[in-house]
Amino acid sequence: MARKSAVTAVEAQWGDGNIVEKKGSRRLYFDFYYLGQRVEISSGLKNTPENLRKARYWLDRQMDKMRDGSFRFGEAFPNATPEKLELFSRLEGTTVTAKPQHVLFDKYLARWYSTVWTEYQEPKKTDYKCSIESQIIPFFRGMTFFQINRTVVKSFVKQLCHLRGKKKGQPLSRQRVDNICHPLRAIWRDACDEHRWDLPDPFEKIHEAFPAKSSGGEFEIIESGETELIRNDRDPLRYGEFQLILEKLDPWYQPVAELMILTGMIASEMAGLTRQHLKEGYILVRRSVSRGVEKIGNKTAFRRRDIRITRAIQERLNVLHQRTTGGRRLATSKSGKFLTAGGFYKAWVKAEKAAGVRHRVPYCLRHTFAAWSLIIDMKPLRLYQLMGHASKQMVYEVYGNYVEKLEQDREEILAFFGEDFVG
Template sequence: MKTIFPTFGSPTKHRDYQEAIRRMLPHFRNLTFHQITGQELYKFTETLKWKTGPNKGKPLSRARKVNILIPFRAIWNDACDHYRWVIKNPCDGIHKKLPKTEKKERLALRFRDWQLFLESLEEHYRPIAELMILTGMIVSEMAALTKDSIQGDYLKLTSSYVLKNEKSSLKTAFRKRDIYITDAIRKRLDILVARAATPYLVTSARGSRLHSTDFAKVWKKAVDKAGIAPMTSYTARHTFAAWALTIGVNPLRLVKLMGHASKQMVYEVYGNYVEGLEEDAVAILDYFGRDFIEPRKKKNPALYGYSTGHSQGIVKPNYLIPLSY
């Protein structure tokens, strides 16, 4: 804690390591490294339970346990390197011992559920939530937006705001991206600009910068009031991807819009969310706007699968076009 911890630049890493070490010390404080075996480490993982919230007292998920073991592995490796110890790492094979937990399926919202949610959300936060689902941005990216982020036809994402700390970097280098400002996005940005009393665009109802914990409470309150299935604000990002695919956006373009390094996430994760949304396609397209799938610099209908219905003011997503078209 005295030598390594101060070198961490990420506030998230500070928080995660502190929590993990607080959990580890009671169990391992009086054990020598020789006494810490794989079986002893497994016994420790069996004691890991939720301390607060609705799951209080229940075992942590496999993923949470693995994350807590990350600092343990780092401490072990550093100690072995420093003292030139040649002893078996108890972390070896621990993943095979941990019980598998069923992953929760992250489904995209149906359009009607999104409308019910917005109607139940406090008015101040509606343009914020809408900007999230129209762009795929997350709370930390939104909180870092300033008036200077709006540059002509593009919204430039270059930083994030995590745990009340400004970060000049995003989750990955690919998350730094330029988002084309459609008419729908511009409408929400205009609201945020008009009411911004500081350089920051996205604020709480009190005027302070948006904070993920406070926003999560506001979000949950609206979900409960709307009577829809439980979801977090991150659902808006998944829904953005699913809706984009539903109205025929090229998956390779979606990779850039989402700020991913490759198309793997789009094909293997978000692609699963499209099923069942087909009947919402027209409403989604109207909500996003035609300029979302047809950027001004790319007006070739062949690229986006437009049907002859375009001349009648109707645009069909490319999955609705007959194969013989």
């Protein structure tokens, strides 16, 4: 009779969770929900009023721990079945809250790598890890998430610099700094979501700490009389400069460079170009290859574009067709594998030096395409569509830099592109 009254009392649901007696057993059982799972497990105690009070007190303490994030199923129930221990160990590893003062950045990162990071696609996956290992971990190792605030993040941004090579110790470009901050933001937000933290956003106004904004790439200031000229490594080329480089460029890469300057395509888009992407007089820009990984789709939705094949473009495509007979890809390395930005860059720099032309990165060919198109009076509306941008503003702000005396090259540029380009 005593047993029945005890069970009746606990079945009235005191607080969070119940203490019950299961049919066929005289033991008290804990019955509660944890991490979305219902738990029914023996307390090991016989059903008596005294044991009922003990069980209720113990369960209330465990519920308090669940609320503050310190509860661990395996510690509370070490004799549970292996299946239950494995289940809650896994759930606790991804969802149990912990205070930001107690979670170290690098300790959390180890779990982030095994869960979130593995789901990223290339080349983003490799880019993120490179930034994390080289720049982020050395700065934030040993810090808790509670310590990472706006002041700390701004200090991190301001100390970023080249770690090796000729530019070792020099500040990074604004774009590179932004790219490094992307995975840092992702890790921070994933940790906050996982642990249900409501912390002030340390990335608010982070751009105030970024380097001065330029039109892209690295730049240098050259004194010229009473004025200063800003030289950017993506500056458009004069027509004569391009011809000098082309003469010294490895013949294998000559038609590739010409197609890039005739279309505004970049090396990764050229690498993704196949025979199937030439249809009804157009180049369909649909794929790219970066770090040897083919990506279906483009950098943005606007980069998916159709480029009309002019006579000049067709001539270069014919060269690629002839030397890759039977192959699927049109622009490849000499070995027949994917064309790589690194391989093209090495050939480009070698040709620059031989031609005695100021250094620019191959991305300048895209800027040159824009500058040359504008100089032969292509309408900005058509140009930004050809380049795959969302608005004309991008054309003016990024590619609209004035190139001294470029207007003198107008007739040569028009002949190079062909009348059917602007027609």
